[in-house]
Amino acid sequence: xxxxxxxxxxxxxxxxxxxxxxxxxxxxxxxxxxxxxxxxxxxxxxxxxxxxxxxxxxxxxxxxxxxxxxxxxxxxxxxxxxxxxxxxxxxxxxxxxxxxxxxxxxxxxxxxxxxxxxxxxxxxxxxxxxxxxxxxxxxxxxxxxxx
Numbered sequence: 001x002x003x004x005x006x007x008x009x010x011x012x013x014x015x016x017x018x019x020x021x022x023x024x025x026x027x028x029x030x031x032x033x034x035x036x037x038x039x040x041x042x043x044x045x046x047x048x049x050x051x052x053x054x055x056x057x058x059x060x061x062x063x064x065x066x067x068x069x070x071x072x073x074x075x076x077x078x079x080x081x082x083x084x085x086x087x088x089x090x091x092x093x094x095x096x097x098x099x100x101x102x103x104x105x106x107x108x109x110x111x112x113x114x115x116x117x118x119x120x121x122x123x124x125x126x127x128x129x130x131x132x133x134x135x136x137x138x139x140x141x142x143x144x145x146x147x
Contacts, residue, residue, distance in 0.1 A: 031087030
């Protein structure tokens with residue numbers, strides 16, 4: 001049986017569940033905002049110590065990455081992401097989740113061939129592209145003397 005692209009598109013629209021776009025956007029906005037507010041709270045708390053601002057920023061990132069990794073490990077972060085959608089993709093939490101999830105998925109294959117080999121399966125290309133882009137950008141800035 002041959003189905004044209006238009007017929008397939010119509011069938012897909014008919015059987016796909018509709019998404020409440022405004023509610024999804026509101027959930028994503030509120031969740032992302034809560035994550036950012038939590039980071040600001042940590043910044044305020046850590047700023048009251050003897051640490052410099054640079055050290056405070058680094059510690060906040062470490063705490064948020066660690067919490068995201070732990071919550072992903074226990075399956076809590078995925079449940080939050082089901083309801084919050086893109087709101088959990090705040091860059092640092094989304095990155096931590098993208099590293100821990102594949103590592104957990106393949107841990108039964110062993111530490112080296114499972115966890116270590118698959119840990120950066122999703123985040124690896126992002127890291128490579130980011131570093132490569134930074135090098136190209138740095139070279140352009142250096143060549144044209146825009147520094």
